[in-house]
Amino acid sequence: MKIGIVCYPTFGGSGVIATELGMSLADKGHEVHFITYKRPVRLDLLAKNIHFHEVHVEEYPLFHFQPYELALSTKLVEVITRYNLEILHLHYAIPHAYAAYMAKEMLKEKGIDIKLVTTLHGTDITLVGSHPTYKTAVEFSINNSDAVTVVSNDLKEDTLRLFNINTDIDVIYNFIDLKQYPKETSIECDRSALAKSDERIVTHISNMRSVKRPLDVIEIFYRIQKKLPAKLLLVGEGPEIEKVENRVKELGIYDKVLFLGNSNDVKKVLCYSDLFLLPSMTESFGLAALEAMAAETPVISTNTGGLPEVNIQNNTGFLSNLGDVDDMAEKAISILEDDNRLLEFKKNAYKQASNFSLEKILPLYESMYVKAING
Numbered sequence: 001m002k003i004g005i006v007c008y009p010t011f012g013g014s015g016v017i018a019t020e021l022g023m024s025l026a027d028k029g030h031e032v033h034f035i036t037y038k039r040p041v042r043l044d045l046l047a048k049n050i051h052f053h054e055v056h057v058e059e060y061p062l063f064h065f066q067p068y069e070l071a072l073s074t075k076l077v078e079v080i081t082r083y084n085l086e087i088l089h090l091h092y093a094i095p096h097a098y099a100a101y102m103a104k105e106m107l108k109e110k111g112i113d114i115k116l117v118t119t120l121h122g123t124d125i126t127l128v129g130s131h132p133t134y135k136t137a138v139e140f141s142i143n144n145s146d147a148v149t150v151v152s153n154d155l156k157e158d159t160l161r162l163f164n165i166n167t168d169i170d171v172i173y174n175f176i177d178l179k180q181y182p183k184e185t186s187i188e189c190d191r192s193a194l195a196k197s198d199e200r201i202v203t204h205i206s207n208m209r210s211v212k213r214p215l216d217v218i219e220i221f222y223r224i225q226k227k228l229p230a231k232l233l234l235v236g237e238g239p240e241i242e243k244v245e246n247r248v249k250e251l252g253i254y255d256k257v258l259f260l261g262n263s264n265d266v267k268k269v270l271c272y273s274d275l276f277l278l279p280s281m282t283e284s285f286g287l288a289a290l291e292a293m294a295a296e297t298p299v300i301s302t303n304t305g306g307l308p309e310v311n312i313q314n315n316t317g318f319l320s321n322l323g324d325v326d327d328m329a330e331k332a333i334s335i336l337e338d339d340n341r342l343l344e345f346k347k348n349a350y351k352q353a354s355n356f357s358l359e360k361i362l363p364l365y366e367s368m369y370v371k372a373i374n375g
Contacts (some may be wrong), residue, residue: 001025001030001031001086001087001369001370001373002031002033002083002085002086002087003022003025003030003031003032003033003085003086003087003088003089003369004032004034004035004074004076004080004085004087004088004089005018005022005033005034005035005088005089005091006034006035006076006077006088006089006090006091006096006099006100006287007019007034007036007040007091007092008036008092009036009037009039009040009041009043009095010040010041010092010207011036011122012040012207013040013090013121013174013287013288014091014121014122015027015040015041015042015094016041016042016253016287017093017096017121017151017174017175017287018040018089018119019034019040019041019042019043020042020175020177020179020334020358021089021175021362021365022034022043022050023042023043023044023047023360024177024362025086025366026048026049026050027047027048027227028045028171028362028366029049030049030284031049031051031083032050032051032234033051033052033053033079033083033085033278034050034051034053034140035040035053035055035072035075035076035120035130036054036055036108036263037054037056037057037068037072037078038054038165038371039052039054039169041264042179042292051083053075053079054076054174055071055072055073056075057071061232064165068095068099069095069098069099069102070099070293070345071102072095072096072099073099073100073102073106073265073367074103075106076088076099076100076103077103077106078308080112080114081110081112082104083106083116083250086115086116086369086373086374087114087115087116087117087369087373088100088103088114088115088116089117089365089369090116090117090118090119090145091119091121091122091358092119092121093118093120093125093138093142094134094138094141095114095139096118097118097141097142097145098137098138098140098141101116101140101144104116110207113315113347115146115147115369115372116144116145116146116147116366116372117145117146117147117148117369117372118141118142118145118147118148118149119149119150119151120142120150120151120155120159120169120284120285121151121173121285121348122151122155122282122283122284122305123339124137125155125158125159125162125163125284127243128297134351135162135163138163139163139165140165140298141164142159142165142167143166145167145168146372147168147371147372148167148168148169148170149171149172149218149234149365149369150169150170150172150284150285150369151168151171151173151174151285151306152171152173152282152285152305152306152309153171153198153306153309154284154306154308155284155285155305155311155342156169156171157356159329166260170368172361172365172368173285173309173331173356173361174285174287174290174291174356174361175224175356175360175361175362176291176294176353176356176357176358177355178294178353178354178357178359180241180267180269180292181270181294182273188290189268189271189272190292191272194231194233194256194258194272195231195272196229196273197230199229199230199231199271200224200228200229200230200231200274200275200336201230201231201232201233201273201274201275201373202221202224202230202231202232202233202274202275202276202277203232203233203234203235203270203272203273203275203276203277203292203297204232204233204234204235204271204276204277204278204333205235205238205269205276205288205289205291206235206236206238206278206280207213207236207237207238207269208236208237208238208239208240208241208244209239209240210237210240210281211280211281211282212238212240212278212279212280212281212283213281213302213322213323214234214238214240214241214243214244215240215243215244215247216251216279216325216328217232217234217277217279218232218242218244218247218248218253218257218277219325219329220277220300220328220329221253221257221277222251222253222324223326223329223330224254224283224329224332224333224336225256227288227337228333228336228337229334230256230336231256231257231258232253232256232257232258232271233258233260233273234257234258234259234260234329235261235263235265235266235367236261236262237261237262237263238339241259241277245259246300255300255363264267267291267295270291270292270294270295270297271295273292273295273297273298274298274336274342274351275297275298275299275300275332275335275336276288276289276292276297276298276299276300276317277299277300277301277328277332278300278301278302278307278311278341279300279301279302279320279322279323279325279328280301280302280304280305280307281302281304281322282304282305283302283305283307284300284305284306285305285306285307285309286301286306286307287309287311289301289307289311290310290353290356291311292349292351293311293316293349293350293352294351296346296347296350297328297349298316298317298342298345298346298348298349299311299316299317299349300317300318300328300332300334300335301317301318301319301320302319302321302322302330303319303320303321303322304322306318310352310356311352312348312352313326315348315352315359316344316345316348316349316352317331317335317345317349318331318332318335329349
């Protein structure tokens, strides 16, 4: 198949999944074209069957905000026509599915019927999409897609609750390529450069927005390190990072926290980790939690959104109410203070991650593409 993928090229979960999906499809022999305003951070342009088309937005004094949707739809028409694409996979309803519908209408004049598959990831539904300014456009984009998927049952329920949907929605979970994650016993996982032999390593990875509650991460870790030797690895950058640094200094634990910034080496960071913290306000799925579990790292998270579908209570980790840092810290300590219990949680985490393996999820997308193309 000749497949176009439209996504945000950033470190966020939707961009990561879209990129990994495209590269996996290319590995299987499909021709994959990424169409976005910048090269996705995890995209290997030297890989076979991978193509990248940059969307340029011209700046005009007339426009206070540059019209990305217009530039994107025009670029989609160009790429689809030149490379005879059969299907577009849009990650996020707006602006991507909305722009794709415009392209689809323009292509009809050329006798081309491009099929649209839209994957909803969460923010485009629960935050941006449900806002009155965008709700009508989001609803229109969903209903005019040839196929629609969501990344969790919880997100499907939210979508049906917030919008008047007259098309089928399929749940296709996010996935993980387990082969890419080194084992704790491998040479790549030498922890000695980061922590002493008796120290536990706790990790948080996010875009450091308020919805991820990074300040809660600090409060949880502060309580952990009072009970046992530990280091905290923080991966990511964002608007809350300055507040996080200030709080770390206030608590006097700056020597126990490593700020690693944005990183493409997440797998190696997780390989070092004993525990992953994800106290988010909401997660439509929780890809960061799944990545942690693939690296045999148990998870302490909130019980919001799709997280209970990924992180299994008292098995792969624990779920707590939003903002209950005392409970999260208590549960974290209960895992970290006992070597045998920690090992059991690590094994359970990896076993759960295998339920979301690339080998299980990729065929679901391929089948959906074929179904959409065949009408």
